[in-house]
Amino acid sequence: MIAPIAGFSKFSKEEKIEWLANTYFHDRETVISMLKRYWNSDEKLQKLHDEFIENTITNFYLPLGIAPNFLINDQMYAIPMAIEESSVVAAASKAAKFWLDRGGFKATVLSTEKVGQVHFMYFGAKEKLQHYFHHIKPELFATTNHITQNMEKRGGGITNIELRDKTDELNGYYQLHCTFETVDSMGANFINSCLEQFAKTFATAAEAFDAFSAEEKDIQIVMSILSNYVPNCIVKAEVSCPVAALTESESVDANEFAAKFIRAIDIAKTEPYRAVTHNKGIMNGIDAVVLATGNDFRAVEAGIHAYAAKDGRYSSLTHAEVADGIFRFWIEIPLSLGTVGGLTSLHPLVKLALEMLGKPNAKELMQIVAVAGLAQNFAAVRSLVTTGIQKGHMKMHLINILNQLEATEAEKAYFVTYFKDKTVTHSAVVNAFTTYKSENAS
Numbered sequence: 001m002i003a004p005i006a007g008f009s010k011f012s013k014e015e016k017i018e019w020l021a022n023t024y025f026h027d028r029e030t031v032i033s034m035l036k037r038y039w040n041s042d043e044k045l046q047k048l049h050d051e052f053i054e055n056t057i058t059n060f061y062l063p064l065g066i067a068p069n070f071l072i073n074d075q076m077y078a079i080p081m082a083i084e085e086s087s088v089v090a091a092a093s094k095a096a097k098f099w100l101d102r103g104g105f106k107a108t109v110l111s112t113e114k115v116g117q118v119h120f121m122y123f124g125a126k127e128k129l130q131h132y133f134h135h136i137k138p139e140l141f142a143t144t145n146h147i148t149q150n151m152e153k154r155g156g157g158i159t160n161i162e163l164r165d166k167t168d169e170l171n172g173y174y175q176l177h178c179t180f181e182t183v184d185s186m187g188a189n190f191i192n193s194c195l196e197q198f199a200k201t202f203a204t205a206a207e208a209f210d211a212f213s214a215e216e217k218d219i220q221i222v223m224s225i226l227s228n229y230v231p232n233c234i235v236k237a238e239v240s241c242p243v244a245a246l247t248e249s250e251s252v253d254a255n256e257f258a259a260k261f262i263r264a265i266d267i268a269k270t271e272p273y274r275a276v277t278h279n280k281g282i283m284n285g286i287d288a289v290v291l292a293t294g295n296d297f298r299a300v301e302a303g304i305h306a307y308a309a310k311d312g313r314y315s316s317l318t319h320a321e322v323a324d325g326i327f328r329f330w331i332e333i334p335l336s337l338g339t340v341g342g343l344t345s346l347h348p349l350v351k352l353a354l355e356m357l358g359k360p361n362a363k364e365l366m367q368i369v370a371v372a373g374l375a376q377n378f379a380a381v382r383s384l385v386t387t388g389i390q391k392g393h394m395k396m397h398l399i400n401i402l403n404q405l406e407a408t409e410a411e412k413a414y415f416v417t418y419f420k421d422k423t424v425t426h427s428a429v430v431n432a433f434t435t436y437k438s439e440n441a442s
């Protein structure tokens with residue numbers, strides 16, 4: 001068994017790599033040179049990235065692509081997307097172009113409320129706790145003044161603090177359920193700092209609250225943390241066009257296409273197995289933009305999936321209908337994003353991504369991200385109900401297979417043309433490549 005390592009975080013980067021290579025690999029030299037190959041030659045830039053996290057040994061590249069031609073609320077955008085899946089950017093670009101010719105995307109932010117909670121245990125009389133809460137509430141606001149001042153100047157702050165009785169679900173469990181407006185920041189640090197101050201004030205002042213018995217004075221704070229579930233921080237994005245304008249080729253009947261598309265959405269609404277994959281396709285677009293703009297995609301993922309299950313069953317995040325001859329397709333999702341703070345001013349590529357989007361505020365970024373999700377879903381469902389997904393998917397994957405086979409640039413160009421009118425499968429590419437190689441061996 002490998003011996004545990006003490007004080008690892010204090011090692012230099014070289015020492016960490018040495019330890020890793022010696023401990024887990026046979027070919028240490030190859031591992032070390034591979035890790036160093038991904039270091040940036042600009043030492044200042046490398047140091048910046050090293051310091052984002054602990055124990056950095058190298059950089060992990062993801063492609064940054066752009067999907068141009070997105071018309072959103074009458075403005076043209078090229079959307080930055082950081083993602084490894086081969087067909088995602090192509091699909092987004094295709095959907096953008098399709099809707100560009102049909103009036104583009106409309107997006108609206110419906111609400112911007114963020115949430116945080118202080119979870120605590122109290123086993124005394126309920127009315128006394130209520131009484132205490134009303135007594136202490138002004139002080140909860142007052143003692144966070146030093147944290148909220150700047151946020152208030154920007155138009156945000158604490159919007160409410162509520163006492164919630166959760167004792168029906170867990171004996172002795174209560175919450176301070178708190179809501180916030182964090183304007184252009186995602187607000188995690190702001191919210192958590194406020195919550196920790198609430199907890200401190202709430203527990204300390206209880207000790208001096210005369211109406212409490214000795215036992216009641218002992219409010220036990222369990223934890224104070226923001227919630228990534230933000231069902232009142234909602235953005236809506238939509239597209240619409242006359243049904244007749246839905247198809248590009250005469251071989252596909254527009255009414256049939258619309259009906260089949262809506263049926264596919266209905267299936268994702270009723271069948272969780274399908275809904276998960278349907279929503280995964282939406283997240284292909286959302287995560288890629290969230291990541292490229294330096295936001296927390298894990299928080300966004302968790303919040304959106306919880307929202308997809310808000311009615312008691314996991315369901316589609318998108319909706320479609322035909323009314324009066326107009327096809328309408330829309331998405332409504334919770335999104336907690338920031339365009340200031342965090343990585344937004346630190347990571348040079350994040351800065352560039354935000355600049356490319358015209359330095360959006362958080363609401364504008366919410367709209368762009370929701371549109372990326374809707375576009376991705378439109379592209380996926382359109383393929384699924386017409387050609388099938390593999391055609392486009394495998395065309396994009398062809399280059400990955402050729403790279404695995406170590407094809408040269410000339411060979412890649414040859415096979416892209418060769419497969420233009422053929423079905424791409426992994427084995428078809430391997431077979432064609434092997435035949436080509438043996439026929440062209442000198």
Ligand code: MEV
Nearest residue numbers: 277278280281380381389
């Ligand atoms: C693949 O990454 C995403 C899709 O499976 C989404 C869908 O099925 O709707 C194509």
